[in-house]
Amino acid sequence: MASVVDDMSGKTLEMALEIIKDASRAGFLMNPASTMAAFEQRDLKVAAKQRGITLYTAEAKTPGEIEGAVGALAKTDASFIVIQPNTVFSGANDQIAKLAIRAQLPTVTTAQSANMVQAGIMLSYGVDQSSDYRRVASFVDRILKGAKPSELPIEFPTRLVLSVNLKTAKALGVTIPQSVLLRADEVIE
Numbered sequence: 779m780a781s782v783v784d785d786m787s788g789k790t791l792e793m794a795l796e797i798i799k800d801a802s803r804a805g806f807l808m809n810p811a812s813t814m815a816a817f818e819q820r821d822l823k824v825a826a827k828q829r830g831i832t833l834y835t836a837e838a839k840t841p842g843e844i845e846g847a848v849g850a851l852a853k854t855d856a857s858f859i860v861i862q863p864n865t866v867f868s869g870a871n872d873q874i875a876k877l878a879i880r881a882q883l884p885t886v887t888t889a890q891s892a893n894m895v896q897a898g899i900m901l902s903y904g905v906d907q908s909s910d911y912r913r914v915a916s917f918v919d920r921i922l923k924g925a926k927p928s929e930l931p932i933e934f935p936t937r938l939v940l941s942v943n944l945k946t947a948k949a950l951g952v953t954i955p956q957s958v959l960l961r962a963d964e965v966i967e
Contacts, residue, residue, distance in 0.1 A: 803832045804858055805834050814862075818862050861874065884901075898946050900952070942958065943966045945966060
């Protein structure tokens, strides 16, 4: 079961630009120790370049490095921060949200996690993990019934979920367009 969708970085960037229309700079908070970091950074750089956005990157390998990384992105005059989906960051949702709000930086991520948005990340747009987990169960069932894992097809996610935190948007002075709210699967007020 694959956990990525082609051009997810571009789709998330488009969503951010739909909300923050005059953006010309974006920050990317990434964990370089992550196996997906280089892939995600490359995709985001390509998506940013195609849209005329200057991309600044800050790295954090541990929760203790997050404050410095968010501070470095704030100094770049970025209009928003894209947060790499990563266990270090998902475990520090509250910290990232508070730092970003203090720096007046909207946050978006391709990690579809209700916890992230509930903690104060402004927007997440990504693969519906609960749907994927249910699909994985069907693979386990087939293997337990004798199917060879090497003969099972690779499946890609088919459902994306958009979550928006209006409380965070309000704290940042950001108005979420009705067009985004109508597409949202979850809106936190």
